Amino acid sequence: QNYTERYRPQFHFTPAKNWMNDPNGLIYHEGTYHLFYQHNPGGISWGAMSWGHATSSDLVHWEHQPVALLARGYPDNITEMFFSGTAVFDAQNTSGFGSGDKAPLVAMYTSHYPVAQTLPSGKTVDANQQSQSIAYSLDDGMTWTTYDSVNPVILNPPEEYSDQIHDFRDPAVLWHEENQRWVSVMSLPGLRKLLIYTSTNLKDWELVSEFGPVNAIGGVWECPSMFPLPLDGGEELKWVVQISLNPGGPAGNTGSGTQYVVGQFDGTTFTPDANSVTQSNWVDWGPDFYAALTFSGLPVEDRVDIAWMTNLRYGGATPTDPWRSAFTVPRRLSLKTTNGKATLIQEPILGDADYSSTHWDILPAGSTKLDFTGKALDIVLSFSESESTQFSIIVQASSDLSEQTQVGYDFEKKEVFVNRTVSGVSGFDDTFAGVFSAPLESVEGKVILRVLVDWSSVEVFGGAGEVTLASLIFPSDESSDVYLFSTGGSTNDIEVKAANIKSVWV
Numbered sequence: 001q002n003y004t005e006r007y008r009p010q011f012h013f014t015p016a017k018n019w020m021n022d023p024n025g026l027i028y029h030e031g032t033y034h035l036f037y038q039h040n041p042g043g044i045s046w047g048a049m050s051w052g053h054a055t056s057s058d059l060v061h062w063e064h065q066p067v068a069l070l071a072r073g074y075p076d077n078i079t080e081m082f083f084s085g086t087a088v089f090d091a092q093n094t095s096g097f098g099s100g101d102k103a104p105l106v107a108m109y110t111s112h113y114p115v116a117q118t119l120p121s122g123k124t125v126d127a128n129q130q131s132q133s134i135a136y137s138l139d140d141g142m143t144w145t146t147y148d149s150v151n152p153v154i155l156n157p158p159e160e161y162s163d164q165i166h167d168f169r170d171p172a173v174l175w176h177e178e179n180q181r182w183v184s185v186m187s188l189p190g191l192r193k194l195l196i197y198t199s200t201n202l203k204d205w206e207l208v209s210e211f212g213p214v215n216a217i218g219g220v221w222e223c224p225s226m227f228p229l230p231l232d233g234g235e236e237l238k239w240v241v242q243i244s245l246n247p248g249g250p251a252g253n254t255g256s257g258t259q260y261v262v263g264q265f266d267g268t269t270f271t272p273d274a275n276s277v278t279q280s281n282w283v284d285w286g287p288d289f290y291a292a293l294t295f296s297g298l299p300v301e302d303r304v305d306i307a308w309m310t311n312l313r314y315g316g317a318t319p320t321d322p323w324r325s326a327f328t329v330p331r332r333l334s335l336k337t338t339n340g341k342a343t344l345i346q347e348p349i350l351g352d353a354d355y356s357s358t359h360w361d362i363l364p365a366g367s368t369k370l371d372f373t374g375k376a377l378d379i380v381l382s383f384s385e386s387e388s389t390q391f392s393i394i395v396q397a398s399s400d401l402s403e404q405t406q407v408g409y410d411f412e413k414k415e416v417f418v419n420r421t422v423s424g425v426s427g428f429d430d431t432f433a434g435v436f437s438a439p440l441e442s443v444e445g446k447v448i449l450r451v452l453v454d455w456s457s458v459e460v461f462g463g464a465g466e467v468t469l470a471s472l473i474f475p476s477d478e479s480s481d482v483y484l485f486s487t488g489g490s491t492n493d494i495e496v497k498a499a500n501i502k503s504v505w506v
């Protein structure tokens with residue numbers, strides 16, 4: 001297999017074949033990055049949810065591994081699906097799953113039970129109940145054993161939410177050093193509420209607090225996670241809660257999205273900063289960023305986020321075959337005080353490439369064709385405010401420009417935008433062909449946009465990475481021209497630094 005099918009991302013992670021949704025159990029351990037993901041091994045649509053698996057030594061090149069947790073009873077008589085969750089290294093063997101001096105990796109995930117049953121542990125579940133379970137690995141994440149004698153470790157939501165047993169999911173575990181406790185954050189999606197539990201052994205969990213609803217609540221809350229980050233690269237740590245919601249994403253996007261809230265966490269309670277709960281903070285302003293999760297097992301300043309690059313509106317209908325869905329490139333996160341507010345900054349992680357630069361003192365109104373083409377590109381574009389009202393780069397363009405994807409900046413609205421109205425195939429969803437935007441201030445009149453173009457996506461990082469937009473596109477094979485476009489007048493001081501990005505699969 002050489003990963004050259006139509007629309008196949010060249011440097012974004014995809015399963016070799018079949019369906020993928022959320023990233024799960026991201027962990028760096030013993031020199032290896034493990035990527036698990038929601039996967040249907042039996043088809044190109046959602047179903048038979050299992051944990052797919054891939055490994056990497058550099059976050060760029062991935063090696064596909066056997067399914068790590070296969071839906072129980074697969075394929076014909078499924079009694080348990082492995083929904084989203086996370087993984088941690090239990091270095092002190094608090095769980096007792098370790099053997100000799102081998103400490104275990106422990107995964108905590110949602111068990112979704114399609115049928116009512118009495119489990120091997122003797123516990124009884126309702127049809128379509130969701131509970132939280134654990135599994136462990138004694139071979140550094142390659143194979144996993146579910147804790148069947150006790151699972152699920154959290155059978156039901158708290159008493160007062162007992163009507164939510166069918167919607168209780170997505171545990172995200174972390175070790176809280178100061179309290180010497182495991183902490184797990186999970187969601188009551190329908191109530192837009194997070195529940196925080198703690199444990200000393202990853203097996204016995206106690207509810208200690210709740211968070212939400214706050215900010216964007218236009219849809220269900222899923223895939224929550226919480227992590228610390230240094231503020232402004234200093235000693236002070238802030239905590240970030242990342243929450244996916246569906247629908248109710250950023251304006252212009254009628255589907256799903258991902259928000260974050262910054263605050264303090266004392267080991268039991270998350271207290272948001274006052275200025276982080278006055279409005280929605282979008283992790284990504286594009287239409288295609290969901291279920292984002294960061295790696296465990298990395299130093300506190302090395303926080304890497306990966307999202308499922310699609311929208312719940314049409315995630316099941318995108319025109320790819322024999323796989324469906326890609327992940328965003330891994331993004332290194334930091335927190336920077338901007339206008340008095342702790343703001344997420346994101347930087348993409350890519351492999352090496354040969355860049356070349358071109359500079360223009362001035363470009364007139366209209367289009368300028370660039371002397372390179374490509375469908376897998378990293379482009380860093382900068383320009384300065386002058387006469388024009390908008391300045392943009394057009395990628396994946398056909399020779400007559402009838403098909404194109406435009407990424408640019410509107411000086412009047414002070415917004416970065418992605419226009420995919422004529423980007424190619426879009427008929428699978430009536431809102432796909434849209435324009436998406438994010439607020440961005442120029443710095444002394446200068447704007448910087450980094451645009452990652454792949455065979456079926458554009459990911460844009462605005463400014464220093466304080467806003468990003470991930471968007472799928474499905475252009476024709478021949479559309480590989482690149483243009484600059486100045487609207488309403490000339491633009492000054494333009495620089496394009498670009499490289500073709502090689503396939504990470506060869």
Ligand code: FRU
Nearest residue numbers: 038049083084169222223291
């Ligand atoms: C989000 C989600 C999660 C759930 C998983 C099931 O896309 O709905 O809440 O655990 O997908 O595949």
